[in-house]
Amino acid sequence: MLDRFRDLVSNRHQYAQEWKAKTGGKVLGYLCCYMPEEVAYAGGILPVRIISNNEPQEFSSVYMASFFCPFSRDCLGEGLSGRYHYLDGITVGHTCVQINQTFESWVLHVPTPYSYYIPIPGIAEANSLKPILADELADFQGTLEELTGKTISGDDLQRAIDVYDTNRRLLREIYELRKADPPLISGAETMDVVLSSMFCDKAEHNQWLEELIRYLPQRPDPPPPGPRLMVVGGENHDTTLLRLIEAQGANIVVDDLCMGSRYFWNLTPPDSNPLMAIASRYVDKPSCPVKDIGNKGTDPTQRPRYRHIIKLAQDYKVQGAFLVYQKFCHPQELDIPSLKKIFDQLNLPTCVLELDTTLAEGPTKTRAQAFLEMMELEVV
Amino acid sequence: MTYQTEPIKHFEIAKGLRELHYQRVMTAREQGKLLVTGGANMLWELMEGLGEYEALEGEPYGATVAHYPELAAVTAEATDSSGYGRDVCAYIRSYWGSMFLNRSPWGEFPKPDFAAHFYTSHCGGQEKWYRVLSEHLDVPYFVMDYPTLKPRNGVITAKQVERYVPYLASQFNDFIEWAEKLTGRKYDDEKLIQAIVNKRRCQMLWGQICELQETVPAPLNARQMFNLIIPRVHWATRKEGVDFHETLLEEVQDRVARGIASLPEEKGRFIHDFVPPYVAMDILRHLEAYGAALVTSMYVFNWGYGIRDDRTWGPVESFGDLGHPPRNREEALNHMAFWEILREPWLNMFSPELKTGYYVDMVERYKCDGVIFHINRGEVGGVLGLLDSRYALKQKGIPCLVYEASASDKRDVDIVKVVDGIDAFMESLGMKKLA
Numbered sequence: 024m025l026d027r028f029r030d031l032v033s034n035r036h037q038y039a040q041e042w043k044a045k046t047g048g049k050v051l052g053y054l055c056c057y058m059p060e061e062v063a064y065a066g067g068i069l070p071v072r073i074i075s076n077n078e079p080q081e082f083s084s085v086y087m088a089s090f091f092c093p094f095s096r097d098c099l100g101e102g103l104s105g106r107y108h109y110l111d112g113i114t115v116g117h118t119c120v121q122i123n124q125t126f127e128s129w130v131l132h133v134p135t136p137y138s139y140y141i142p143i144p145g146i147a148e149a150n151s152l153k154p155i156l157a158d159e160l161a162d163f164q165g166t167l168e169e170l171t172g173k174t175i176s177g178d179d180l181q182r183a184i185d186v187y188d189t190n191r192r193l194l195r196e197i198y199e200l201r202k203a204d205p206p207l208i209s210g211a212e213t214m215d216v217v218l219s220s221m222f223c224d225k226a227e228h229n230q231w232l233e234e235l236i237r238y239l240p241q242r243p244d245p246p247p248p249g250p251r252l253m254v255v256g257g258e259n260h261d262t263t264l265l266r267l268i269e270a271q272g273a274n275i276v277v278d279d280l281c282m283g284s285r286y287f288w289n290l291t292p293p294d295s296n297p298l299m300a301i302a303s304r305y306v307d308k309p310s311c312p313v314k315d316i317g318n319k320g321t322d323p324t325q326r327p328r329y330r331h332i333i334k335l336a337q338d339y340k341v342q343g344a345f346l347v348y349q350k351f352c353h354p355q356e357l358d359i360p361s362l363k364k365i366f367d368q369l370n371l372p373t374c375v376l377e378l379d380t381t382l383a384e385g386p387t388k389t390r391a392q393a394f395l396e397m398m399e400l401e402v403v
Numbered sequence: 404m405t406y407q408t409e410p411i412k413h414f415e416i417a418k419g420l421r422e423l424h425y426q427r428v429m430t431a432r433e434q435g436k437l438l439v440t441g442g443a444n445m446l447w448e449l450m451e452g453l454g455e456y457e458a459l460e461g462e463p464y465g466a467t468v469a470h471y472p473e474l475a476a477v478t479a480e481a482t483d484s485s486g487y488g489r490d491v492c493a494y495i496r497s498y499w500g501s502m503f504l505n506r507s508p509w510g511e512f513p514k515p516d517f518a519a520h521f522y523t524s525h526c527g528g529q530e531k532w533y534r535v536l537s538e539h540l541d542v543p544y545f546v547m548d549y550p551t552l553k554p555r556n557g558v559i560t561a562k563q564v565e566r567y568v569p570y571l572a573s574q575f576n577d578f579i580e581w582a583e584k585l586t587g588r589k590y591d592d593e594k595l596i597q598a599i600v601n602k603r604r605c606q607m608l609w610g611q612i613c614e615l616q617e618t619v620p621a622p623l624n625a626r627q628m629f630n631l632i633i634p635r636v637h638w639a640t641r642k643e644g645v646d647f648h649e650t651l652l653e654e655v656q657d658r659v660a661r662g663i664a665s666l667p668e669e670k671g672r673f674i675h676d677f678v679p680p681y682v683a684m685d686i687l688r689h690l691e692a693y694g695a696a697l698v699t700s701m702y703v704f705n706w707g708y709g710i711r712d713d714r715t716w717g718p719v720e721s722f723g724d725l726g727h728p729p730r731n732r733e734e735a736l737n738h739m740a741f742w743e744i745l746r747e748p749w750l751n752m753f754s755p756e757l758k759t760g761y762y763v764d765m766v767e768r769y770k771c772d773g774v775i776f777h778i779n780r781g782e783v784g785g786v787l788g789l790l791d792s793r794y795a796l797k798q799k800g801i802p803c804l805v806y807e808a809s810a811s812d813k814r815d816v817d818i819v820k821v822v823d824g825i826d827a828f829m830e831s832l833g834m835k836k837l838a
Contacts, residue, residue, distance in 0.1 A: 085794060088778055088786045088807075090490055117551050120527055120783045127553075127755050128791055142563075144570070145522055145530075145548040151573060155566050162562070316522060316530050316546045319581070321537050351490050353527030353783065360486035361538060377488075 024238045025212050027231065028219040029262075035222040039071050040109045042224060049111035049171055052135075054098060054126055056286045057116035057143050057314070059301050062160055064225065065183035066167045066175045072221035073098050073107065074282075077261050079380055080104065086128040092349040093380040094258040095121035102133035112137030112170060114163075116305070117144070119313045119354055137170050139163060143305065145316045156302035164298070180297035190225045191287040193232035198284065200239055201276045202339055205248045207239045210275025211265035217283055218260055246274050250398055253336055254278040255362065256347035256378075257311065257355040263382050268345065268391045277339040279332050285309045312354035323361045324368075332362070336369060343398050345391075347376045372398055406620045406664035413651045417633050420647065424457075424637045425467070429509050431457040432516070437586060440515040440536065442529060446547075446739060448640045449575060450519070451598035452590045453582055459515055461532055463636055465494030466681045468501050469811030471508050475682070478504060479812055492781040493812035495528050502536060517585060518544040519578065523749065524551055526784030545581055547574045549743065553754055558714065564744055571740035572733075579732075592732040598640035599735055600728050603721035605639040608648035610708030610718060615655050616698045617769050620664030621672065622655050625697030626687050627665060629679045635706050670694030670834050671772040674765055677702050677785040680777055680808040683816045686825070690775070693829045694837050699769045701761065702785075709746035716748055716761065755788030759795040766801055772832065773802035780807060780815045804828040 031038055039050050051063050052073045060070040075097030082103035083096040101107060113135050115126040130138045141163055144152055164175050197216060200207040208216075216235065220228050249272045254265070260282040265275055278284050289308050294300035310317075315328035323329055336344065344366055348355035359375055366373045374394040376387065431438040437456035441447075443463060450456050469475040478500025483489060485503055487496065505512045518533035530546060537544035550567050552559055579590050609632075615622055623631070631651065638644035657663075673690070675697040680686050687697060709719035722728050722738065729735035753761070762774060774796055779785055793803045806824050809815035829835075 086790050088783075088790060090780055091783060091786075117524070117553075120525060120787055123551075123553075124783075124787055127788055131755060131791055131795075140553050142550050142552050144550040145524060145546075151570060155570055158562070158566055312531075313524065313527070316548065318534075319543065319545060321541045321543065323538050351488075351783075353491055353781075354531065356488050357491065357528055357531035357535070361535070363486065 029215040031219040052110040052113045054115040055118040061183040065179040091121045092351045094349045095125045099125045102129045114139045116141045153302045157299040160298045184291045186225045194287045209246045211262045249274045251276045253341040253344040312358045343372045420634045427457045438515045441519045445521045448598035452595035462494045465497040468497040523549040568740040572736040575736045602639045613707045620669045621698040622658035624665035625675045628703045668694040669696045672698045674774045678810045682813045693834045755791035759792045776805045778807040779810045
């Protein structure tokens, strides 16, 4: 049952090409979870997230400096290597400088018929932003209509919102099952489930999720009991890391990752204007460090991002956290010291892991073991 | 051919103004002035309406700290040991280290009354810079969000102008209300308007000065220009800034008229981008030893003129959007927002395609023989699109050199490697060290 999600992640390129052959539809690659996929889906397009392959590559070093994060460089490398040759377009919602560089270089150097950049401002004044973003989405919609030759109606948008929100609701249900002790699904398995939703037609994925939700309470091999951990960070989709941590006897029960809960956490609020509804959803979504700029006070616990993380830690009764970030990811890494303090105040130990293109399994395993041993000592 | 050279009088004046600026910063609070920190690209004209204040701009302060070798080393290490990575922008690390240690080149770290930042999100660390300060020193912080529109085709649409001018103007207004409440000061709209007039004047004057660099031989070189931009950074909104630029323009015009060069021999002319390696200016001297005149740079042009409707860079009518200087707060804030969206030359934030176009244009106009790129470690914003531009320029047959160093952390500069690269590049162009 769970293998199908993992297999889809491994065979994502094949899935997209088969989908394209079957439906005759367009496939749109996107970078970063601030891209409002629903608009494309409403036009009969399959949005697929571009991710790195966690393999060493040298293609991108011609265009990107060595101190850009491995994820952004690898994503470009994937494009340059031709693995995404089937894409009809690429898009990004304004995000960090490094992913923006990936987008710009992709447009210049990877032959892709359509490209679009959506200026999504920082979330400083959330309410005034929503109508502006809705207008931007209308422009985006117009270009997609040109790409496909089809008009996207209000009903199309509403249907897309419904399919996406169903997916989000079902993923939240899976996360609810992780509140059990021990959880009914491991952190690595959950990441496969969430990741697969980024490459799969959401309507099909919803069926898979419903089956999974029925299956999990009676699965024969639930995760064994262990310390309950959280993973906080950015563009991490390497399930090897999570498997490695969980193999040491821990359970990762929740995350704040853009490849995890941040991707789907909040639903679309009702609004008679579907684009306004979508805009509201993206403005109100749990912030990534780039967008987390709304706090005028001096108390870090009041940062919108941290408030959300604290709530997750409490709701899921976590006992410790891994704070992970891609090497050279400044927005993430500059949050680490204050985030560590926040966890200290919650009496929750933390372990910081810097990620590179490939995972150094030996040292990471040693650190995970040491962290878990330290947690046991603290409990004693 | 050997040219006549003579020192730039304003070089020393600029240095003096920088010292005066930091004297004012260090004594601001005891003199009853506000001390405000924020990025160099903060819209300081907004502050002027609050009355007497001094600005502790992050980047120049970081560079200044790095200028003192012992302080540079301990501040960088203090930031490292506080849990922040070595890969982060060195300006930030110098600034934070000074804050963590409570040490500046002139005594204690000048604790500001509040922080205000115009968040252009062109650099991953910009917003966090003052967030960390705010939380460490318990200092209030206001962020204004600039929408990054990325005009790849060079066109910002009328719809976007309509969309984002009110978005920005309302944030400016919110800032004024917030700052009034925080400081208890009454905002003076006349001072805001005068500050905007001064800033535009400085921009136009600096643009004219930059254009004079088209002359052969160039009246200034990059090392001089990097110093001459300091008064623009600190005081563009003030009369002192305008006075400096007016007399500087006169001096440069005079040099051009008399054929005074920045280098005695100009064997080659180059663009140098992006920020200078302030802690390793010997790199630029090494280039000069070949007679390589670094005549122009997007970095220094960033402060001059404006972007015209056809997206070319050059003189624009300062108050063309209004037809006259602003007359009240509403006009002032709308004008500022319009300028930032459409006119401000955020050249470093343009798409690689557009940037490459500017480089090609600059190579032609400034009669350059190539482009030299400084990859400032940790400064992802400045490097954005830079290698794409290098690639495109090479395709067009324009020679390029890329060297990696740092604006303010000497530990990140491998001077031998950089010099080797320069020697090889010069040799490839047939240039030899001057006797």
